[in-house]
Amino acid sequence: MASITFDHVTKRYDNGFVAVEDLNLTVADREFLVLVGPSGCGKTTSLRLLAGLETLSQGNLYIDDRCVNTLPAKDRNIAMVFQSYALYPHMTVFENMAFGLSLQGVPKSTIAQQVRQAAQQLDIEPLLDRKPKELSGGQRQRVAVGRAIVRHPAVFLMDEPLSNLDAKLRVQARAELSKLHRQLGTTFVYVTHDQVEAMTMGTRIAVLNQGILQQVASPQVLYDR
Numbered sequence: 001m002a003s004i005t006f007d008h009v010t011k012r013y014d015n016g017f018v019a020v021e022d023l024n025l026t027v028a029d030r031e032f033l034v035l036v037g038p039s040g041c042g043k044t045t046s047l048r049l050l051a052g053l054e055t056l057s058q059g060n061l062y063i064d065d066r067c068v069n070t071l072p073a074k075d076r077n078i079a080m081v082f083q084s085y086a087l088y089p090h091m092t093v094f095e096n097m098a099f100g101l102s103l104q105g106v107p108k109s110t111i112a113q114q115v116r117q118a119a120q121q122l123d124i125e126p127l128l129d130r131k132p133k134e135l136s137g138g139q140r141q142r143v144a145v146g147r148a149i150v151r152h153p154a155v156f157l158m159d160e161p162l163s164n165l166d167a168k169l170r171v172q173a174r175a176e177l178s179k180l181h182r183q184l185g186t187t188f189v190y191v192t193h194d195q196v197e198a199m200t201m202g203t204r205i206a207v208l209n210q211g212i213l214q215q216v217a218s219p220q221v222l223y224d225r
């Protein structure tokens with residue numbers, strides 16, 4: 001359970017570039033919010049601020065009414081899936097999925113149980129002993145999602161997670177992620193370039209341009225005209 005509030009959030013990078021400017025946005029608990037906009041408009045920066053991978057320059061960021069401006073990433077109960085998947089090449093699928101939990105000091109038997117459960121949910125159980133290089137693109141994408149859900153995060157951030165898949169796999173993966181969102185009951189913030197993804201998956205769509213929020217609306221309002 002988690003709601004998110006950006007309250008007048010600005011991110012100015014060290015070189016002076018303002019990537020996000022005075023962002024005001026509330027994401028409701030269990031919402032599937034899609035962030036869209038041209039390359040360089042500040043989508044990834046917004047996700048990284050939420051995840052605690054960047055610090056805010058101005059404003060406040062709340063998760064469930066708790067101000068998290070200075071809360072370390074590891075204490076935010078947020079998982080992020082990257083476009084590149086960022087799997088550890090020398091680790092098996094099992095080890096990739098287990099890694100975050102073992103850093104948290106979760107007992108091994110609990111880790112094994114949670115990894116297996118997540119692997120079942122994503123239909124990747126037969127792959128647990130493989131290394132990433134022994135997987136197809138679609139399988140890697142599932143492992144990246146598995147590594148995130150295994151920790152039962154309250155917020156799930158995804159940065160163009162399907163952009164490396166071919167068109168056919170993408171259609172399938174869209175449906176699976178929508179289903180996963182319903183099953184997990186987790187708040188999703190999802191970055192994409194793909195209008196079809198935004199329309200079919202999002203409960204609401206936020207449009208950024210040059211670091212400024214232009215509009216937040218349901219897919220119906222935004223695209224059906």
Ligand code: ADP
Nearest residue numbers: 013015017019038039040041042043044045046
């Ligand atoms: P998007 O995800 O929408 O493509 P980003 O959030 O990645 O946009 O980037 C927004 C802007 O901030 C871009 O112009 C990018 O070049 C710039 N930017 C990103 N990271 C840094 C950084 N570490 N230092 C300076 N500028 C950055």
Ligand code: ADP
Nearest residue numbers: 092094095108109111112113115116128129130
């Ligand atoms: P150790 O590091 O003590 O040798 P392991 O890493 O082999 O322990 O196993 C720790 C737990 O994770 C065990 O319960 C094991 O069954 C489980 N486990 C390890 N690898 C896999 C895998 N590929 N698939 C399913 N469970 C695994």
